[in-house]
Amino acid sequence: MASPRQDSVRSRSAEPDPGGLKTVQMPHRQEPSGEAGDAEGSLRELPRWMRFYFYGMHGVTLDVLLSSLQGFVNHRDPKLVGFSSPYLCVMHSLTHFALEKIYSQKRSFRGRPVVFHLVFYPSIYIGLQILIGNINTLTEQVRMVSGTQLVVHYILALYFGHVFHRWLSRLRFDTPCTPDPACKPSQVDRGHEPLQGLPGFVRFLFFGMHGFLDEVVFTSVFNLVEKSDRTLSGHTSLWSFLMYGSCSYLVEKLYFHLRFSRGWGPWRRLPFYVCFIYTWEFSWGLVLRQFGACSWDYSHYPYNFMGLITLLYLPGWVCLSLYQDVLSNALIRVKCTKDVTGPSNGNGEVNGQLEKKIL
Template sequence: MASRSRRTEESPEVEASDESDKVDASRDLPPWMRLYFYGMHGVTLDVLVSSLQGVVNDRDPKLVGFSSPYMCVVHSLTHLALEKVYSQKRCFEGRPVVFHLVFYPSVYIGLQLLTGKQVLSGAHLILHYLLALYFSKVFHKGVSKLRYHPSRSGPPPRRLPGCLRFLFFGMHGFLDEVAFTSAFNLVENSNRSLRGHTSLWSFLMYGSCSFVVEKLYLYLHFSRGWGTWRRLPIYICFIYTWELCWGLGLRQFGACSWDYSHYPHNFMGLITLLYLPGWACLSLYQDVLSNVLLRIRCTEETKTTSKRD
């Protein structure tokens, strides 16, 4: 009886130790994952800024914005450099104002000049200064809370909140459309600038669609045991339905940014079977993204080095 009670008393400690081991198994996001996310985030900023400029100049409800795969790579590298700059924050201990308002913005604007961004006019200078403040006060702090759980034995202790997964899927939708339209312009129009376009509405479309498809994946794969090729038709039917519904809604306000009327096998110019292979590939890739996101969790506190600063 005594030995049994001793085991009972020790069990909470053992459980706490097991839980601690699970937490300790997590680590910083791998470099490839950070580069991927940084490029996607940079494309999102490009689309956001250019679409808002279009709204101011043309009052266009389509909210079309622009970026390119080249800029995606540039953003990945500059974001990585800015990450290294942010890590020097501890050198300004006791002088956070100097770091956030002077040093970091100066480095940020210098990097924009090196990448060919227009920052010489007063408006552009103010815009990039505000973006620098966003990076130093919000972006880097948020990324430092993300942890990667490489174990495949089960999900991490805490999954990413739904709002963060929605945000990821919306930004990834921007990246998908910019990559596709830039490749299309290169093949059909011989446009070597690789400039692609998308719409701010696509953020809501892709974010909500991928969020639902992820729910379908988790249910059909883990609960029902359905294989990939059995899930794929359901994904595609939902995607086409989602695109049609969004297109009908946006068209009522003149805000629909796509028209497939000149393509074969289209319906109302809003969906076309010509894009079926592309949607199938994106559906398969969606499962890959969902598996990656299942390995990421968001901590309540930043890393130890950040907390000391």
């Protein structure tokens, strides 16, 4: 997300000159993106809670993607409905946190990257996925994995080893250089637009994945209350990724403008959020319905309009709108660095330099 920040600088006193005067230097470091740099000490690796959050959200996205593609191949359904659950979200968070630790041990395979990336890491990843699948069935019989599933797991292991972990290791969290999210609008400098820490496309992907998580959690709770489904199975559609990703990205822009340019508080911004969300949902539903791809129908709900929107969900949209601000305030602190650096190991080393040698 974009971040309102000022250039952070560090001042230090040089050695006194013969005249007894001290020279103060204000070093300025240029960021790879061309934006104002941050002090080296202000950037640190992503907090653990943020990594858990991202791992779970990303895992749910993969569940939905794979299940929706499988359903499309079998039934040719243009709605592209996929499935996951809050339980699987937690399991993805835990397993990928463990895989992060495994990935950080790649320094032990220095000079043998093929062994690590093609044998060691994929073997552990496939083993964990098989374990999750058997636990998720909650049956006494061991669930057998087909050859196709093994191939898919292996491809995903290569993706995590070569793309996902490398990209995530570039993200840094910058706390002191951003304003306090809890501050009042009057305390924010209205003359400065937020600077972008992450590319817009990355934030679009984040919001799309978060939309998947929102719908899976909502539908799983709905099924638990209405149908007593204790499996906590939830569903969403691949079209929701585009709808949520684009909507939240534009609402984020609206948030930056209303808060930092106009100084509006959250309750003053809220009606604009809700109106925009309803308009966006109705527009997407109207277009998707022309192709039989609309995955929702509110015709049996009160206060609905053409079955595409309903005031019954107003409390939910209000909560999500307010939570959007929370997400924005967190993401504006994330920056993408140029160099690839991994998590610190037990000795306090950072294996970022090894990354260049191994890959």
